[in-house]
Amino acid sequence: MMSEAGQPVRRAPTKSDAVGTAFLAAIGAVALVMGLGYGMFGDGGQVGPGFLPSVAGAFIVVASAAELLRMYVAADRIRAAAAQERPAGDERDTFGRTANERTFAVTQVFGIVFAALLLVPVAGLLLSLAAMVLVITVWVERKPVLPAVLCTAGSLGLAYAVFVQFLGVPVPTGTLGLL
Amino acid sequence: MFDNLQLGLETAISPENLLWCFVGVMLGTVIGMLPGLGSATGVAILLPVTLGMEPVTALIMLAGIYYGSQYGASTSSILISTPGDSSSVVLTLDGYQMARKGRAGAALAVAALSSFLAAVISLIGLMALARPIADLALEFGPPENLAVILLGLATIVSFAGENMLRSLIMAAVGLLISMVGVASGFTTARFTFGNVNLLSGLDFVAVMIGIFAIGEVLQQIHRGGDPPIRARFRDLMLTKDEFRRSIAPAFRGTGLGFGLGVLPGAGATLATFMSYGLEKQVSKNRKEIGKGAVEGVAAPEASNNAAANASFIPTLSLGIPGSGTTAVLLGAFVIFGLQPGPQLFDQQPDLVWGLLVSFFFGNLLLLILNLPLAPVFAQVLRVPYSYLYPIILFMALIGAFAIGNNTFALWVVFGAGVFGYFMKRFDFPAAPLVLGLVLGPLLERSLVQTSSMGRGNLLILFERPISATLTVAAILAILAPVLLRAVRRRRRSALTSEREEIRQ
Structure with a gap:
């Protein structure tokens, strides 16, 4: 199912969804730390090799945390919508599989x-x-x-x-x- | 201008040049359909074949491969959601949705018609504006390039609507992936973890093949797969309404593509995403975009072709390649003893104008070939998915190997495929990741250069009129949807409380 923007509409925040988002946040944190290690700034305060990795990593951490928060704040609304969409578990698909x-x-x-x-x-x-x-x-x-x-x-x-x-x-x- | 046009016509219309133009667009279409083999690879692979030809004939054939492969890449994006090139990634959104609705033939026809319209308009633009635009392009320094890239990223994130946070995460992940290897403008190796294969970075096309081809296949299996499309042949033809709806987006896409195509780097990819974002904002049928709307095919495809043509402006008039493919073509110019630059127009008018006019004939040939062939290509969707997806996996993996003849690319595809599958399962959008990946090196290069120009002060972005305007537009692109949503929400709650008061 797709949203208006061509992006898929979000389903209920399952445990694996939350774990996946938290995993991305962890990747962001690692990138942030490693980026700091590469050096944010060079001579004269100019951009260094670690600047963009750190900024991108920080973005991921902040956006993932906000997304996790949003996921649980909006959980009831999303879960209700998803309950209507979810097909029965034993329903067979076009491949003939459950x-x-x-x-x-x-x-x-x-x-x-x-x-x-x-x-x-x-x-x-x-x-x-x-x-x-x-x-x-x-x-x-x-x-x-x-x-x-x-x-x-x-x-x-x-x-x-x-x-x-x-x-x-x-x-x-x-x-x-x-x- | 008309003398030049006549000279160009005389050169392009010679039987030999027409024949090689035809061969070029045919080979290009086939190459473009193969995952991983984009236009740059196609031109590079077939360059040796042209060495015995007259320079103008060779360049006409190579240019034919260029836009033929772009059309081929669009075909595989639409039919099997496997983009052959970064600039056709956006077609996996509405083009593929149209195909799943049984409108694959129509989507391919819209792509061909939009490309043709863009080719004709941008050809006129090339003839009239090549020199003035080249002069303007010279005004673009690192701050302006940085601002354009920021605007591109902001646009793609902003049209994600409710999914904006996930889009931001994916754009940043795309940037991170692009930073693997030796840093652009530095000597530091980043995120390589001691692996020598990672020193030169992760190949963008391999990552793209993994995310789109492998990820889509696995997601289809997980979801249960779509049934094969049993549409009749005539149902695959373009309807009058679809044709009417695609005209305005094609014009808008052409304008945007032509403007952005002049900029060196990822002009065509950026143009396709931005024109898609523009349609999301201005199209009458914007609510349908993302669900299989012709506007979502016409605009990006037109902007792709217009950007490809416009990328010849800096290539021919300044000797600066506007894209990866024109960089390879620039190499071909040098091999044939030609020096692109301002003097090329005066010294080799028959070659320059013959090449430019050949774009028209090449695109006309593509249109003649592809309009009747569109429903034929669409028949691939009638193959049961149980047989189709193992073949897609086969072609995707061998295509990834062919990029650099390196088996490490196969593992990159596998890893990206696993990541792409989880992205699809948990609704993380792919488009921002792709744009982050494509623009990452350019962004960093511009950032480093801008920082150097400003002696560490990035506020230099606001000190130059063009970069200041573009940066403000980027900030607005991010903030405007958030603010608009907040205003709407406040209005709605105000209305609700007013109603409650009236009731009481």
Whole structure:
């Protein structure tokens, strides 16, 4: 759901939302401290290398604190609005998954992309990414093997034609040295 | 001026130049659609291909790649919310929303028409104003550049409405990310934590691909995904109402883009965001912007194209590149033994005017190609998302690698993707982060130079008329919405208490 400004409308302040905002505040605080370490000002009071990091960090700390405050001050109003929007937890989506299964699918995709990147030095970039496409379509999306293989082969062929043949990108082939 | 126009027409309309212009816009469109490969990379990759050509033909083809890739980048932003270039990021807002509503063909057509209108108007502007504007651009020193950047950041934060605090946080996070690596104008390495890969900073395009492509894919999976669009072919065509509604925003976007495109640096990106912000303030349908309004596509796309054309003004007349792509083109000029600068207009009129007039033909070719092709491109949305998103992940990752042929970029994309997913989940807006990221180095450079000019006193910003006006406008852009909301709230509560008194 989007706001008028094209930005998503805020939902109820869940614990994870508050933790996320607090985490950003912590990043801001770290940037502020490190920025001070780099030196806010140089010779003659001129802007130093730590000036902008410190200012940006301070901005994040102040704005995050204000946002946390706003989150809890406006909590009742937001929670009431969100209660009307939230779909039922066991409702199935267009992928045929429930809310819990969707959360698990996100974790699976994160894991598969991570594993594919770890595989790059061994199998090479193209083969690792092709394996990623195949595993996602077959394992996460539970698609039939033949269309999944065709989808993988098509992606691999397109990437090879455009990036390797046409643009001459030197893709790493890994220790296997296949593609 | 008309002699120059005639000379330019004679050069641009030769069959050889027209053919290479066509090849350029075609290749540019394909390159622009690939995540990560923006116009600068496209021009750089294909520069060696043009070395055997006549200089004017080569430059016409390279310019064709430039605006062709801009159109291609807009296409991928609209269809799959994966911007190919920073200047097409803003199209992921309304363009993508239009696509999800089954109006992808219309959004692509509006983009093509707005680009064409902007190209024609900015071409006339280029011919009439190239020299005076170049002289004015010389008046812009570090304080003026700093003020423009502050205005850009303030505009993007201000149009976030209720989400202003989150926008501020994201703009500041964008600035912080841009500061990773050796400081601009200093020798200090910041936020590198001993990692040599971080010394040259985080690649902006890789971060952008992660946040938009990977983040959007994961959010779609989390949200449950949208069903494939089953719209009929004729439903994808532009309606009369959409066409009518896009005219005024396209004109406004062109004006803004042309003005900002002259400034060196991130003129086109800034122009797209500012024109989007402007539509939020002045458009008759401003309440629909953000939900898939044609105004949110027409204005930024027109400003993008106008800014791209205007960026040739400092490039050709001063020898100062107006954007990353014109910097690569400047290199091409040097390779062909040409020296951009005030004398180029006198010494090589056929080349300069031939190149400028070729922009018109290039954009006309893009329009002819893309209007009928828009509904065809839109068919990509009919592919079930279960098959589409693994392909998007594949192309996004290989595109990120291709930026610098560096596997570290893949990890940057992954990290940015995780961050982008959490941003989307907790409704932190992406646009301010992108602008902070793009403008960070420029902001710091201008800040350091301004501080140096003022001997540590940043109030120098208020001592020069242009920078003072722009800085005050930036402050107003932040404060005005907050004050207006407070006034409205007070009025509403006053009205309520009046009613209660009357009732009693």
